[in-house]
Amino acid sequence: MTITQDTLKKNNEAQKDIRTFVMKCGGSTLAALPDAFFEDLQKLQAEGMQPVIVHGGGPAISENLAKLGIETEFVNGLRKTTEPVLDVVEMVLAGSINKQIVRRIQSSGGKALGLSGVDGGLIQAKPVSNHAEVGHVGDVTRIEASIIQGVLDMGYMPIIAPIGIDGDGQRYNINADTAAGAVASHLGASRLIVVTDVPGIMKNVNGVKKVLGTVAVQEIQDMIQTGEIYGGMIPKVKAAIECIQGKVKEVIIVDGSEPSVLSRVLQGEVIGTRIVRM
Numbered sequence: 001m002t003i004t005q006d007t008l009k010k011n012n013e014a015q016k017d018i019r020t021f022v023m024k025c026g027g028s029t030l031a032a033l034p035d036a037f038f039e040d041l042q043k044l045q046a047e048g049m050q051p052v053i054v055h056g057g058g059p060a061i062s063e064n065l066a067k068l069g070i071e072t073e074f075v076n077g078l079r080k081t082t083e084p085v086l087d088v089v090e091m092v093l094a095g096s097i098n099k100q101i102v103r104r105i106q107s108s109g110g111k112a113l114g115l116s117g118v119d120g121g122l123i124q125a126k127p128v129s130n131h132a133e134v135g136h137v138g139d140v141t142r143i144e145a146s147i148i149q150g151v152l153d154m155g156y157m158p159i160i161a162p163i164g165i166d167g168d169g170q171r172y173n174i175n176a177d178t179a180a181g182a183v184a185s186h187l188g189a190s191r192l193i194v195v196t197d198v199p200g201i202m203k204n205v206n207g208v209k210k211v212l213g214t215v216a217v218q219e220i221q222d223m224i225q226t227g228e229i230y231g232g233m234i235p236k237v238k239a240a241i242e243c244i245q246g247k248v249k250e251v252i253i254v255d256g257s258e259p260s261v262l263s264r265v266l267q268g269e270v271i272g273t274r275i276v277r278m
């Protein structure tokens with residue numbers, strides 16, 4: 001039997017599809033994540049999975065801005081980002097938070113390499129359409145997927161801080177959910193796992209709050225309209241809707257404090273909320 005180059009390429013792509021997943025880790029849950037979460041991540045890496053991590057850090061940015069006496073406010077879930085705010089955003093995300101995650105993975109025996117979206121032009125960005133109102137906030141135009149792939153090929157988990165850059169060297173503050181969705185899309189990953197501080201998308205059903213197991217795009221749009229999805233959940237579901245139009249097959253929103261949550265999601269256990277194409 002002769003194996004053609006084409007078959008080999010297809011097999012490699014199928015393998016990559018199964019092994020690579022993107023995980024977004026929200027600032028809401030980072031500090032509270034137990035060591036067991038990072039041990040689970042390390043176990044997955046040791047088993048041959050290739051996690052790519054994009055992290056947030058909203059609460060830590062707000063805390064540091066408050067300490068420095070710099071005012072901060074959000075417009076539709078996006079932080080108004082002036083030049084002094086941008087300095088703090090970069091310092092916190094690419095500095096302390098990124099390195100904290102790298103350290104915790106390394107302490108669990110995993111291999112991690114921290115990057116910001118500025119490094120190697122990893123996250124290329126342009127101003128958001130309402131930049132006059134929100135300042136230096138960016139939308140992703142391109143992800144330099146070869147850098148991520150190179151880090152994975154060296155056996156490390158890329159840990160990515162959501163700062164973008166454009167051709168003129170201007171930096172942008174990018175919402176971490178938006179950045180994670182773009183990384184998953186451009187990388188051709190089949191899954192994006194969003195780790196946060198709630199067990200999924202919750203809905204009031206007959207006066208009882210329930211976690212939706214699976215949710216389709218139309219229901220999400222209705223829930224944004226009625227205000228049942230608000231605040232920090234909005235950029236998550238918007239990023240999810242955008243990336244499931246492409247190669248990403250599902251976005252799963254889960255609570256980081258659930259034991260072995262990543263392994264359980266990857267084994268197909270019904271946990272959290274799955275946003276799927278329907």
Ligand SMILES: Nc1ncnc2c1ncn2[C@@H]1O[C@H](COP(=O)(O)OP(=O)(O)O)[C@@H](O)[C@H]1O
Nearest residue numbers: 026027028196198200201202228229230232233
């Ligand atoms: N329908 C919903 N179900 C669950 N959480 C929701 C919903 N709508 C809004 N939220 C809010 O979204 C928050 C998660 O977003 P956010 O605080 O930005 O987290 P992260 O830092 O993980 O990105 C929850 O803590 C909750 O307050």
Ligand SMILES: CC(=O)N[C@@H](CCC(=O)OP(=O)(O)O)C(=O)O
Nearest residue numbers: 027056057058078079174175176
């Ligand atoms: C433009 C914008 O709002 N950027 C976010 C980036 C961090 C983030 O998204 O962190 P979480 O995932 O913890 O919310 C911010 O400045 O807070």
